[in-house]
Amino acid sequence: MTTSAVLLLAHGTPNVLGEMAEYLSKVTGGRALPDEVVEELKHRYAQIGLGETPGAEAPPLTRWTMEQGRLLEDALGGTRVYVAMRNWHPYIADVVEQMRADGVTEVKAICLAPQNSRTSVGLYRRALMSAATGMDVEFVAGWAEHPLLAQAFAEKLWPVWAEACAQSGRRVPVLFTAHSVPCRTIMTGEASIAGARPGTPMQDTPDPYPVEAKRTAAMVAERLAVVGLKESDWYFAFQSQGVSGGPWIGPTVEETLKGLKAEGHVGVVMQPIGFLCDHVEILYDIDVAFKEMAQEMGLRLWRAESLNDSPVLTRALADIVRSEGATKIDQPVTARAM
Template sequence: MSYDAVVLVSFGGPEQPADVLPFLANVTRGRGVPPERLAEVAEHYQHFGGVSPINQQCRDLLAAIRADLTAHGIDLPVYWGNRNWHPMLADTVAEMRDDGVRSALAFVTSAYGGYSSCRQYREDIANARAAVGPDAPRIDKLRQFWDHPGFVEPHADAVRAALATLDPARRAGTRLVFTAHSIPTSMAATAGPDGGRYEAQLAETARLVAAAAAPELPYDLVWQSRSGPPQVPWLEPDVNDHLERLAADGVTAVVVSPIGFVSDHLEVVWDLDTEAAETAKRLGLGFARAGTPGTDPRFVAMVRELVVERLDAAGSVNPPDTAARRRLGTLPVWDACPADCCLPAGRR
């Protein structure tokens, strides 16, 4: 199998106030999210002028990937399509078809396994190809990258930088708090012999980042951005509840690191920079939020490495680049997911 393009696949976000509710309707379709919760989330977007940072962050990442591939002699066009807002993935796949692309590699802006973070992207790719028709290019998703140095090292450096902003007198009472998007507990209990891949991979990333950034400090993995019906159990504790408990236990400062994310999009700047920061201030906790990889050169180079891994495997690199599969963790990793991988409970 040879490949003649790369496509960046992301979540998408509104770019003007009129986009907000249609975008949220796309995101939550079929999930039974109460209207009052949608209205609440819509207000978060309106707080920032109805514009999510994520699309500009994708444009910046797209430009960086293109430049990096070109600089390393990899002559592949790079496209961009979203799950939930323009440019919609089906439109991008149609553009790729019209440009003569036959087989492409997809880099998804989610590092982890699980339904929402991996399988749903694969289903969206399949749906986009079906919408385009029999001439749609084949699209193979690149592997998950939760333990790749190009993902872990920028997060670790960001934790170090955040720690440096805190009052040194609070250092002995400082705790690292790693966050990721909460999901229903039924979704977290994924199918397959490895059990809850999402939680396990996040736990490994937290361990790797903590060990690299501040091995002397205790750390926790907690959750943010819950959006489902209140009667449905989701992963806990929520970051704000956790800060309450830490303050009660005598912790004096926290560094909050959103390892579940690759860029500072709205769920980072609202849930952490706004809500969690306000909680910490009320509790008298020192608070610093670590950054995300964004367009860090190591993260951009990681995308190229993942592409080259697959080009090497397909015999498409001439001469062969022989990129090693760089990893820092020990959990299983794979290129192609099994057909029943990460199915939520209701679909197993």
């Protein structure tokens, strides 16, 4: 008998500060990082509530991803939804083993990084396919242009942009962001997966990630055109460049904020469209580091709420499960025009 299930794949995050070095070794594929890098990341995670002992709640990334899985399972009404992490517990291999024990033979896997990249989504696929031998796996590599994804982000952006403009008494620019990746991983001719084994076939096309990230941003902006957002009102930058190693893709948030200040803007609304829930790249990089930087420049910084338990995000995931991401007619944001 065939038993089908859905598997949501996410990055993973440590539960306590003492796990940081081991966690980072998973992220880098075993490459050791300097002690000062580990300590800096421990500092950042401590700023968002991670401690030396487990807290009453799981870290934000774990907590929200598990909730997204629960909400999707409720929406599907009968299809089991599992959640697995690439770099921490519950590991992909362990969850796949549990699925086998539960009698699952067909898996629809959705990576909770909507924009396809060899350096991230490619690694999820590789880990899953290595663990799921003998199972029928359908892997959704990217869904950056799903209309309900754009709708979910637009519904979070509209109220904070309207508030920012009202408080400033002028139009405030929107800065969309996605996580940066190393330059080498998106260049033509690089290996298909960062850290791939010797002999891995080389790619003759660029990585789609930068184009897909900017396309998601454009689709969100298009949905706010009805309430007055113009093409000239929004910008895009890559955030959270690595703290060690070679060059990472830009433009960076830091240089973009400087440019906005130079153009005479008094504030900016940020929305990270490459992340589906709160975690360190949002709660620290934006809410602490970028906000402090903006304040020092004389800019006010607002951030749109993360999707987290967004009902529209749940609808997007359910649509992907049921129809391989088939396009639906989504509803525009309903509000007064500015």
